[in-house]
Amino acid sequence: MIAEAVRRSALAEYTERFAALSAADGGGLSIRELPFASQLNLRADPKDKGLMERFADVLGFALPIVPNTERSHEHRRALWLGPDEWLIVGSEGQQAAMEQELRNGLSGALGSIVDVSANRTVLEIGGPKARELLAHGVPIDIDVRSFGPGSCAQTLLAKAQVIVERRDESAFHLYVRSSCASYVASWILDAASDQRQV
Amino acid sequence: MSRLAAGGRIDRTRPIRLTFNGTPYRGYEGDTLASALLANDVRVVARSVTYGRPRGVFSAGIEEPNALVQVGNDTMLRATQVELVDGLEAIGLNGRGRLSAEPDTGRYDKVYAYCEVLVIGGGRAGITAALEASQSGDRVILVDEQVELGGRLLGAGWNDWLETSLTALRSQPDVRLLTRATAFGQYDQNLVLVAQRRVDGGRLWQVRAKRVVIATGAHERPLIFANNDRPGIMLAGAARTYVNRYGVAPGKRAVIFTNNGSTDAGAADLKRAGIIVEAIVDVRAGDAVVDTGGDEEGLRSVVIAPLTGNGPRREVECDLLCVSGGFNPTLHLFSQAQGRLRYDEGLACFVPDAPPPNVAVVGAAAGDLAGRGQGTIMPYWVVPSDGREWSTHFVDLERDVTVADVRRALGTGMRSVEHVKRFTTVGTGSDQGKTAGINEAAVIATQLGQPIGAVGVTTFRPPYVPVSFGLMAGRNGGDLFDPIRVTAMHPWHVAHGAVFENVGQWKRPWYFPRHDEDMEAAVLRECKAAREGVAVTDASTLGKIDIQGPDAVEFLNRMYTNAFDTLKVGSCRYGLMCTVDGMVFDDGVVMHLDPDHWLATTTTGGAAAVLDWMEEWLQTEWSDLRVRLTSVTDHWADVAVVGPRSREVVAELFPKLAIDPQSFPFMAIREGETAGIPVRLHRITFSGELAYELWTPSWYGLALWEAVMAAGEPLGITPYGTETMHVLRAEKGYIICGQETDGTVTPQDLGMSWIVSKKKPFIGQRSHRRSDTARLDRKQLVGLLPVDGEQLLPEGAQLALQPNGAVPIKMVGHVTSSYRSAALGRTFALAMLQRGRERLGSTVYAPLNGHVVAATVTEPIFYDKENVRRDS
Amino acid sequence: MLIPCPWCGEREEIEFKYGGSAEVNYPRDPEAVDDATWARFVFFRPNPKGKMTERWVHTAGCRRWFTVVRDTATHDITPA
Secondary structure, X not given: OHHHHOOOOOOHHHHHHHHHHHHHHHHOOEEEEEOOOEEEEEEEOOOOHHHHHHHHHXXXXXXXXXOOEEEEEOOEEEEEEEOOEEEEEEOOOOHHHHHHHHHHHHOOOOXXXXXXXXXXXXXXXXXXXXXXXXXXXXXXOOOOOOOOOOEEEEEXXXXXXXXXXXXXXXXXXXXXXXXXXXXXXXXXXXXXXHHOOO | OOEOOOOOOOEEEEEEEEEEOOEEEEEEEOOEHHHHHHHOOOOOOEEOOOOOOEEOOOOOOOOOOOXXXXXXOEEEEEOOOOEOOOOEEEEEOEOOOOOOOOOOOOEEEEEEEEEEEEEEOOOXXXXXXXXXXXXXXXXXXXXXXXXXXXHHHHHOOOHHHHHHHHHHHXXXXXXXXXXXXXXXXXXXXXXXXXXXXXOOEEEEEEEEEEEEEEOOOEEEOOOEOEOOOOOOXXXXXXXXXXXXXXXXXXXXXXXXXXXXXXXXXXXXXXXHOOOEEEEEEEHHHOEEEEEEEEEOOEEEEEEEEEOOOOOOOEEEEOOEEEEEOOEEEOOHHHHHOOOOEEEEOOOOEEEEOOOOOOEEEOHHHHOOOHHHOOOOOOOOOEOOOHHHOOOOEEEEOOOOEEHHHHHHXXXXXXXXXXXXXXXXXXXXXXXXXXXXXXXXXXXXXXXXXXXXXXXXXXXXXXXXXXXXXXXXXXOOOHHHOOOOEOOXXXXXXXXXXXXXXXXXXXXXXXXXXXXXXXXXXHHHHHHHHHHHOOEEEEOOOOEEEEEEXXXXXXXXXXXXXXXXXXXXXXEEEEEEEEOOOOOEEEEEEEEEEEOOEEEEEEOOOOHHHHHHHHHHHXXXXXXXXXXXXXXXXOOEEEEEEEOOOHHHHHHHHOOOOOOOOOOOOOOEEEEEEEOOEEEEEEOOOOOOOOEEEEEEEHHHHHHHHHHHHXXXXXXXXEEOOHHHHHHHHHHOOOOOOOOOOOOOOOOOOOOOHHHOOOOOOOOOXXXXXXXXXXXXXXXXXXXXEEOOOOOOOOOOOEEEOOOOOOOOOOOOEEEEEEEEEOOOOEEEEEEEEEOHHHOOOOEEEEEOOOOEEEEEEEOOOXXXXXXXXXXX | OEEEEOOOEEEEHHHOEEEEEOOOOOOOOHHHOXXXXXXXXXXXXXXXXXXXXXXXXXXXXXXXEEXXXXXXXXXXXXXX
């Protein structure tokens, strides 16, 4: 598709630097961009049981209502952003289909569905040193005992607002606004070089 | 040489070379600069700040007030804390340190750490507390300012216990041991900041602990007597530490002056090291050191006399005087955490009273001074002087404050320990008065005949030790000082030589110089292209808020001064927003995309503030409104194609779209696709020319920009930046929030009553009726044409009604925007002028440095007053 | 300070924006109040030493507004 050919992700310029960083240091840290994920911002009333059931049908799982948690099924996940707000994430190219399905689910109830796929890009940070790296800039407790798999949080990384999601024991996803992505990338590369010092 | 033949925790297999004041010396790994200097018989280390008196090493740790040195660009370091490394070059300070003007090239880092228990202090009490806490699987962090854990034990031979305990701690997976790490501030809810020294900089730990255990020990304090500051006079415990831990004899012939039992063990250690103990002067036995003798090289003798009666005085030759006045529990952090202190008569020191929640104090810091061996103490503070002369009785060695200074403060009528501190500067040095503070209280107490507990101590504030700005800044310096935000088209701008300006956190192209153009030439060229041909600018930085819900119109009507009921789907309308006080806050374009689906743009700098403002009203005042907001600022890229020939470029890119003026009128919205890129087109203009804003998801922003440039190339399409954008809109009299407005300007001041609805309530409406907001002599927006069309008024220039008024000149307004205009062939400006609309045609004057610029007041519009070009 | 967001739990102060006193009530009908009353609403705020009921918004987090009681002298904070 022409549209796919002319797309450019926010961190396209950092691919090589991330690869170099991941190759160095014997597998302690790996960083890469996961570009072009489908992302939709959903606002809806969690107290509307019928609505929540319709969304569960659409997504294949119930929207998380416990704050700062996420749920997923196959390629779709929903991250809790607020008491009436979720980020729905899917694989590339799915945003129009997902928007339509969710709009069908909303069917006139109060809420909003907005395609925000290009609003943020996603960084995967993995390896045994991932948590330690993030601890240089994220002010919340991201130890696995306090922020285990299934946890997500809107917070800060250094001076940028980010969403941090723990994927497993040693991997995180970071959702960063596209305009701030190169700042976050520069920060990560700088912090990673510091990590290697005693 | 005073290095002992054996003993100490130094590594005698690793010699180290250093220079001090240019002279080479040798020490060993494990030495501090202070221990190495003492080993090399260097007794004079620095000179005091006010009187330039020679000073030597006084302590063996962080409380050092005398031995201040400079290493490289780092000044006011304590020699007792400087680790010896090969090639160290240090100089002793002569008075105050001087900051270097060179940039700090240190590497600074920051780590956020969470734990269940933070133990501050790695001596016996701290290690015990950490071991206990680690049994439960809790996360434990133990910090200690020294190079290795053990505290006092490092000089006292408890090595077996230390070895086993540290091995046990290190084996626990959830225990973190930080050395060279000084906890310097304890804040609300157990936030503790720790400065960890590293070879080439430092690491700041920001620790949140559920519980804090303060195990910071106690600092020995001296007794005060005449000439108590000579090199060779040191704290008794420090002398012992130099012998036991560093294998150094700090002198050959010692006198001990004490009021408590801690010096017994020290005397034994000195003797074992071959130091002759000439006398032990004990206040409890009725004797005191009343004066000392010496020269530029330091201490030579002490004068001993009975405290009472007329017994004989005797002078004893010595080169080392070990002084102990007792111990002060180290409670700076405890106090910073709002812990209260109380004076304990029996211990003769301040101890913790009720601790704050989740804070515990253990060991010597809690007043358990058994480990120090204080034993029976006779509280004693100041040895009286002969003949009422107090000017060599030093209370604060680092600040050169004497008992005479304290008496002078009291003589003026001051009674509070805080006032005396500020008058005399006692306790304000870089050592924060660690060996002086309690003595200050005691001196005041004895002078006034009050109990010490009633006098109290001054408030403890962070930092406990000096902390460099570099450490606090961490890696937030240079390019990482603040987030730099860029658009999807940024690589193109960089590649094509754009000069950038900062707009908030964004880097926006300011102008695109060609060849050797300066800004003035570039901007004139860009403006000409926009007005006569076709030009293009990157407008992606504008804030964009998605608005959905059946009550969207009601919401917009309340937020903006104008109404949106009549705005049809597929159309845009400019909107103005005020704060509750009626002042202009932000503006933008509101787009009606679908029934119940709108999008509002904001200024670049106002994006976050406007969204926050809107959410505040929805959440706290209008929770019944059925409308939901989502930020989409970074989702959309915006390419603005501008100029009388812009339609041709749009036609080229969107051949299937009907773009004649009837099909695609001003302020309409259309959808299209070009080269596979989905685009929403808006006929909006900020320049007053025919213009189209092309929006596409930011993934396609660069591709769209390149497609526009390619399509416009035959027409000489010209990229332009923010400076040209500013000129073009100013020629049309369009305001920029934050330029013409500053939070004190109403829509009416701007001549924008046309946008203020009389039919519906909106935020700010009531304030427009306030008598001050309705004053007739408010500043109003006008245009200015300098009488000399080449003269450019500076933005911010104040305006006066007379060319040569008497000073102080009455100011009646100021210039908000000022430019050279290609279209007008001259300079022009916008200004806020008192009663501006009454003064059209008159002349005002801008007094500048050495000359005055005259300008004619005009309507604030200079170009295409009928909007013919915009609507074409 | 640690601020207790009712949704996200305790978070660092830098994640929040302060919203001033929670005891400022927007007049039901602004047109019906006189200038002096309106000015008090717009410009005057309580400034107690001691307990204060105040608003915060979790700007870097869930973006919800909420109210707490904070002792301005000790910084003890409890949910309102």
